Amino acid sequence: IGGxxxxxxxxxxxxxxxxxxxxxxxxxxxxxxxxxxxxxxxKLHLPENVVIANEFAADPAETDVMHVGDVPDGWYIMDIAPNSAEDFAKALTTCKTIIWNGPMGVFEMPKFSHGTRTVANAIAGLTGVTSVVGGGSTAEAIEELGLMDKMTHVSTGGGASLEFLEGKELPGIAALPDA
Structure with missing residues (x-):
C-alpha cells in the first residue's frame, strides 16, 4: 500500500x-x-521510508527522505522512498496476480515519480504474472512510461474496478441484459 x-x-x-x-x-x-x-x-506492505517535502509543490524549497515515524508537522508525504520502492518491487516477484490501483506517489511531479516508476517497471519485467492496473492516474503513469503492452489489463476506472472486484453490481453492466 503506497501513495x-x-x-x-x-x-x-x-x-x-x-x-x-x-x-x-x-x-x-x-x-x-x-x-x-x-x-x-x-503481509501488508507499507513503505518504511518516504520522500517528504515542506510544501505540496513540484519544486518545493526542501525535500528529505525519512522513516515513516519521523515525518515532521507541516511536511507532506510525496512518494515512497527509493529503498521502499525496491522493497515493493522485490515483494512483487512472489506474486502470480497483481492488482494495482493508485500511483506510489505524486508521479505527476517528476521529483516524486520514482516510486511509481520503480513499481511499474518491476511489474512490466515479470513473466507469468497477471497484472491488472486500475485508475486514471495509474493508467496515465503506465502510458507515460510506455508500459501499456507489458500489463495484462489497464482500466481508467479505478473505483469501478475495485467495486467489480468486491462483487458489487455495476450500473453499466447491469443494464446490458436490457439492451
Missing part, C-alpha cells in the same frame, strides 16, 4: 503523517484491514 492510501494506513498505525491528507472516515476501516491481514497471516 495517498498509505497515509491513512500509517496514521492508523499511530505514525505522524505531517500535513498529508488523511481519510479520517477510513481510519477504522484501515485498522480493520490490517487486523484481518494479521489474522489471516497476510
Amino acid at each position: 495517498g492510501m498509505c497515509v491513512t494506513f500509517l496514521n492508523a498505525l499511530g505514525y505522524s503523517t505531517g500535513a498529508s491528507r488523511i481519510e479520517e472516515d477510513r481510519l477504522e476501516f484501515a485498522k480493520e484491514i490490517m487486523a484481518r491481514a494479521e489474522a489471516g497471516n497476510v
Whole structure:
C-alpha cells in the first residue's frame, strides 16, 4: 500500500503523517484491514521510508527522505522512498496476480515519480504474472512510461474496478441484459 492510501494506513498505525491528507472516515476501516491481514497471516506492505517535502509543490524549497515515524508537522508525504520502492518491487516477484490501483506517489511531479516508476517497471519485467492496473492516474503513469503492452489489463476506472472486484453490481453492466 503506497501513495495517498498509505497515509491513512500509517496514521492508523499511530505514525505522524505531517500535513498529508488523511481519510479520517477510513481510519477504522484501515485498522480493520490490517487486523484481518494479521489474522489471516497476510503481509501488508507499507513503505518504511518516504520522500517528504515542506510544501505540496513540484519544486518545493526542501525535500528529505525519512522513516515513516519521523515525518515532521507541516511536511507532506510525496512518494515512497527509493529503498521502499525496491522493497515493493522485490515483494512483487512472489506474486502470480497483481492488482494495482493508485500511483506510489505524486508521479505527476517528476521529483516524486520514482516510486511509481520503480513499481511499474518491476511489474512490466515479470513473466507469468497477471497484472491488472486500475485508475486514471495509474493508467496515465503506465502510458507515460510506455508500459501499456507489458500489463495484462489497464482500466481508467479505478473505483469501478475495485467495486467489480468486491462483487458489487455495476450500473453499466447491469443494464446490458436490457439492451
